[in-house]
Amino acid sequence: MAQFVNHSAPAGAKPGKEGMLYTFKQGLRPAFPDLKVTIHEQIAEGDLVTTRKTITGTQTGTLLGIAPTGKKITIEVIDIVRVKNGKYYEHWGVNTFPTVLTQLAQK
Structure with missing residues (x-):
């Protein structure tokens, strides 16, 4: 079977499932x-499985070069995942993460 493909991954992101796990474990979790x-x-x-979810947290760690702000964030997410043999095969998603980054970067 072909490797998992994240069609919504930003340019330069780690490919496959490692990229998605990295985002949570090395990016979001330490910052929030x-x-x-x-x-x-x-x-x-x-x-196909479609999920609408909200990610919330308080920024107490550095995120993409943005020093801790103590701000509470809310990221709205809609994901579509193709599942084959019980595993993620493809992912598409939209979210408000870019807007949250802009808000965190504002002084």
Whole structure:
């Protein structure tokens, strides 16, 4: 089977599932130790699973060069995942992370 493909990964991101795990474990979790993911809806049809969720936390660590601000953040996310043999095969997503970065960078 072909390797997992994240169609929404930013340019230069680690490929495959390692990139998604890296984002959470090395990027978001250290910057937002109180990180919480709330799933609002999840719909499956065929081999596709669509999830609408919210990621919240307080920035107490550095994130992409942005020093800790103590600000509470909310990232809205919609993901579509293709599942094959019980594993993530493809991912597409939209989120408000760029807007959150802009807010954190403002003094």
